[in-house]
Amino acid sequence: MDLLRAIIIGPSGTPYHDGLFVFDCLFPPKYPNEPPMVYYYSGGLRLNPNLYNCGKVCLSLLGTWHGNNTEMWVPGQSTMLQVLVSIQALILNAKPFFNEPGFDSSYPGAEGEKKSNHYNEEVFILSLKTMIYTLRRPPEHFQDFVVGHFRSQAHDILVACSAYANGALPGSVVVKNGVADVNKTGKGSAYGFRSSLAKVMKLLARDFVKNGSTDCEKFQTSRS
Template structure:
């Protein structure tokens, strides 16, 4: 079976039967290789083929040059990590005068203030969200690659709560939003495994075979507050994190079904139990106490370095004198 390592980042395919914009009325210009729009889109293909990052994959269609499908892999350090986010794209008949239109495969969930349940994508670069002139679509410079990179960096980011223009500067609400986003990102994996988008079947299966253990292990760490939601696998250390009771309850309910779905998909999950184990509050307090002591010792070391070598020797000598009394 084709795996992700063999799955091309950019490819031309023939099956466009499940594309959201299949019925769009764009005339027949997309079959005219002499038209200006046709030539512009072919240039876009070349830009994507040569410049896509490791975390973005694109399929275009040989019979409908006006259609495109892309998937963005959720980045580490965000609540979207290990998730797959699919977008169907259509180029208008006056492209690049006007930007492409995007439809997000939401599965009925709102993953972000910029991504609606209806599939609408709000982004300045698409002229679907307000922004400064330099942030909006520029027919002479803007490209499809810029759109995908903007979604990856500006939308599927570390703290999506603050994408909401009226959001108050509340870290507590931001953490709660990350909890919600992680949960529905896990739920979306059920839908993707059950019915992966056409031409991405092998990719979806292989992705979740490889990432299943990491996703489930993250569930365990998040439920027990050992790491901030979104930061599993990152090279960061946190004190015990306060997570909401509703988040833990939903994770406990979600975990067994997720484990079963990943096993059916062929993932190797040795060492992971059938149930999500949540530590008692007493156990958490003990763990937190030990962690705080370690952190305090590290701080003391750094403080001592600030005194300089001579001062440290002086203090050590003084301590030695006290010990000998």
Template sequence: MKLHSKSWAKRIQEEWKVLEKDLPDSIFVRVYESRIDLLRAVIIGAEGTPYHDGLFFFDVFFPNGYPNVPPEVHYHSGGVRLNPNLYSCGKVCLSLLNTWAGNKNEKWLPGVSTILQVVVSIQGLILNTKPYFNEPGYAHLSGSTDGEMRSLQYNDETFILSIRTMVYVIRRPPKNFEDFVIGHFCSRAHDILVASKAYMEGAQVGCLVKGGVQDVDQGDKSCSKQFKMSLAAYVDMLVREFIRIGAKDCEKFLPPSTTVKKKLGELPLAATVS
């Protein structure tokens, strides 16, 4: 590994202290004493967004010029692009990282900007309630009838991609986060599946709040047949992953025919023969 200055190492250790003290409850990081130029962060998708209850992993690299240059951040996409600012190749577009347009105060400021600001910005500015408007040139559509309709459709698609990402993370949890992933999804499985069921019945994606689904106006409901069919298929896959890792009371979310077959399969062979 390339040798770094003492001031570089000291600054990163100061960042560790800030993270330990001020990280929100929905963001976790792991640092490596043998490789202080690296850290791994996981962000829990916030309530009210199409990313709710998901786990989103990011690797952070502190280059030799840090903090005069921003850290480099890589997103664990699993090959899925579920946000305009998060590419399937892992690129993260954010003004604070100097990878996205922005005014001077939004970009990385040596001696002022911190890695805490980076992870909080990813959660608040990227994994937000209406990611459609993060697309270049779409912000001006916010508030318009057409723009809001497109935003709802985008959230439908994004939630399906978030479900796919959950399956990917469960099957291939990042190193040193294996137990964290299992614990998180075992505790959140029921809420995720309750919300998914509500969305398939027409509730607006993102209306999950404090473990329940709020009622929304009929005009705000997601009624796309394609959305419901696609979501049902991925939820079925997710339920099976939840059951595999030990999440409780998930079988009831399987389609009736699947549940019946499972019960028959558990009976003694003689009992299934007419």
């Protein structure tokens, strides 16, 4: 096999939760003695320091970023599964602001947390736009998966959006039985974020309804 297409579901507890992130992987002739090449379908959006809008995936395991020996590709031992798990765990994480080299030391303590929270707000908006992009242009061979995922998750996604518009920090909400459970508190939802979120929510709700999701109509006119 020379090519592989994968979709990673954004992990709970991160500003990427419930999103779908599409990657194409090319296995070079010397694989597994050298790492695969991975392309990210960004839709032109930069929602992580390690995921470029041109599609580049910056990861030591892929040889696209320097790292220590334990983080690099080990010929004959490292695997494609390891790459995908690393993207999900190390890139699509709860505080992607600190993925930028040196930011963990340059912005310690409260200042770093404030900047990280603000970055998560920006990232969450881009993640919602990625949902719209993916739903409108589902990747080939994954059309049914995309439709099914967003049809089942639509209401919970929009409930979480409402909680973020009301002050919860993006990534902090888990929806249980249609009710938002905020598992951490903090000062969030600046006016600019709330305004952008309200606009994207309406577009997303409209697309969710077109996709066959139920109980989403009320979010099309929400004034969050």
